[in-house]
Amino acid sequence: MADTDNLFDVTIITPEREFYSGKVKMLEFNTTEGEIGIYKNHIPLTTVIAPGIVTLTEADDVKCAAVHAGFAEILGDAVTILAEIAEWPPEIDVDRAKRAEDRARGRIDGKDDSLDMLRAEIALKKSLVRQDVVARSK
């Protein structure tokens, strides 16, 4: 099969900008139900995104980005990801992510009340994803 036959359109949109738009061979990301990978002609699916790394396997390149919260709409030959926050590795401030991680860990160890706990866990997850995606792109 020719390479162009198994490519499909992916658009990642955030409230601030159109983050990514292009053709990919495979798309992987993290949902609330677990990680999923998508090839062309996937069944139509709408799913909620959990903080994680989006991997875009283009015809001759692999790109990674950090995406925190949002949802994805998958149709046979087009995927639209509506992300609240999306970042390319060069845009991430690793030191800041590291500080956020320490802060969140401190809060979780401190054990305040339940609402703060949830927020701290989300903050921790985000900071880990940020560091992870930077490490992976090196």
Place this chain on the structure above:
Amino acid sequence: MASMRDIKRRRTSISSTQQITKAMKLVSTVKLQKAKTHAEETTPYFNHTYSTVCSILAKAGTVNHPYLQKSESQKKAVITITSNRGLAGGYNSNVVKLITGSDFAKEDVLIYAIGKKGEEALAHRDYEIAAEYNDVMEAPAYMDAQAICTELLKMYSAGEIGEIYLAYTHFKNTVVHVPTLLKLLPVEVDEADIEEQKSSNLMMNFEPNEEEALSLIIPKYISSMIYGALIEAVASENGARMQAMDSATSNAEDMISDLTLKYNRARQGSITQELTEIIAGAEALA
């Protein structure tokens, strides 16, 4: 007839006012351009969020979800988006009129004000201001919209408010801005949009199931609606101010030309009078 000095003084004062309005017009033109591109960049996100919500509702139309059901409470929360500064023509009063002119009972309305002008006008009319987020208007960010949304959803889940509305100015294009009152919760979308979704993707699956997806997506939908309204309101504000300042500048120009005419007439009058006096004096001497 006013004296020459009075006319001159008046003309100078008007021309300095004109300089100010001209400068304000230029400033808001630049700001409008910026706000307009920003608004255009953000629209795809809202359109997609809206259509996703429609498609979920098309599939889960009968789901018994608190976000879709009418709640017991009579209280209505109205998020009112106006500007922090005046001199924008009818921009702020149009949004205020939306609320005062609606059929909401005054005691049922809780105002969540974004923008000082709207807050002041509504407080003056004895509406209850539940909270104000005036600083948000300076540079609206998605985080701000999210914070407001979380706050309101908490109140909604606790049963303290029954409905959530959004009053803002829709930015249609540079010259047309439409004050809009929008119902956010319980979610109401256009029937036609739902029908369209029903026919287009009957096969759509949801993961997790529709109900859970709805609980997760609706808050995002509302945050994005609030954010979109903020961005459009900023663009509309600058557009309205640009128009107001433009007409103020041209009014000042009219007044200046009118006064210049009067001034010249008064000057000519005084010269004629002086000449008549000199001639009369010379004739008396002869």
